[in-house]
Amino acid sequence: MTVLAEFHAPAISEFFPGGVLFTGTPFELNRVGLVRLVGAIAIGLLLFLGTRKMKLVPGRFQSCMEMLWDFVRVGIAQDTMGKKNGEKFLPVIATIFFMVLGLNVTGFIPFLNISGASVIGVPLVLALVVYFTYHIAGIQAKGLGGYLKDSLILPGVPWPLHVLMIPIEFLTKFVIQPFTLTLRLLCNMIVGHLLLVLCFSATWFFFFDASMGFKVFGVVTILGGFFVTLLEILIAVLQAYIFALLAAVYINQAISDEH
Structure with missing residues (x-):
């Protein structure tokens, strides 16, 4: 038996765990569903607390929330669609941004450790919202x-x-765009989760299960896991920005007089 015989790499089946609450009922929740629920509650709570008692001279928390809101309102909606249309469609753009960001962040929060957007349901629903x-x-x-x-x-x-050109434009506008929105978010979150699990499960294996000569590789994998975590934080924010930006671009193209 080789030294790696007992190591089991992460598999796609991790994204489809069994039910943990209300099993066997129409309301069954698995781990991913619970993460989505926790993420949604956390997003709503943060937005509520950040806007509940607005002060003329904001504190640190209010300042952070105002900066984030202005980034979506001005940096995404108004810069892409103009002030009038940016304000009109801001609720949709902001909801998409904060939802994607909040559910992506759960991927590297301890005890959650998986993105709520890493199963197709959330990316597909958001893509359909943008599409319609x-x-x-x-x-x-x-x-x-x-x-x-x-x-x-x-x-x-x-x-x-x-x-x-007409068939190509039809496929692009009416068929391909919702799929690209869905797959861009979904695939990034799946790959990031698999890389994190691979790095940290390999670290556990090398430190606790491998023979003495191979334990040094645990240092390499834990450093790799730290690097992937930083990369995932960047990707989580970037995907929220890209999804919201593309939503604004598509809406602006649809209502603009120019093609």
């Missing part, structure tokens, strides 16, 4: 015929090329 929002907004702004024309027909393209 920008289509409905576009139809309201331009009418069904005008919206379809602006979405499918590229200005300045020779008419014979429209035979090729």
Whole structure:
């Protein structure tokens, strides 16, 4: 038996654990569901506490919440869509940003240790919210015929090329965009979780189960786990920003007069 015979690498099955509450009922919750619930409650609580008693001279906590809110309001919504449309669609953009950020952060919080966005349900629901929002907004702004024309027909393209371009634009706007939104968030969270589990489970193995000559590799894996944790923190924030930014871009494209 080799020294690594007892080591079991993390598997995709970790994202589909058995029920831990209300097992066998329509309300069954597994570990990922509980993490999502905890994450949602924490997000709501932080936003409530940060805006409950606003002061003219803010304290540190209020200042942090105001900076985060202004980042979403100005840096994402208004910079992408203009002040008027940015304010109009701010509730959707802000909800997406804070939800993605909060559920991503659970991936490196002790005792939670998995992102609430690492199973397809949350990324898919958020992608569908964006999908229906920008289509409905576009139809309201331009009418069904005008919206379809602006979405499918590229200005300045020779008419014979429209035979090729219209199907491509249709697939892009009506089929591919929700899938890319879903998969971008989902795959980043899955890969990050698997890397973290791999590093720290390997660290445990090398320190406590491997023979003496191999224990030194535990130092390498724990340093790797620390690096991956820092990388995951960056990715968690970046994915929330990208998801909210793309939502603003898609909505703006749908309601804008320019293609």
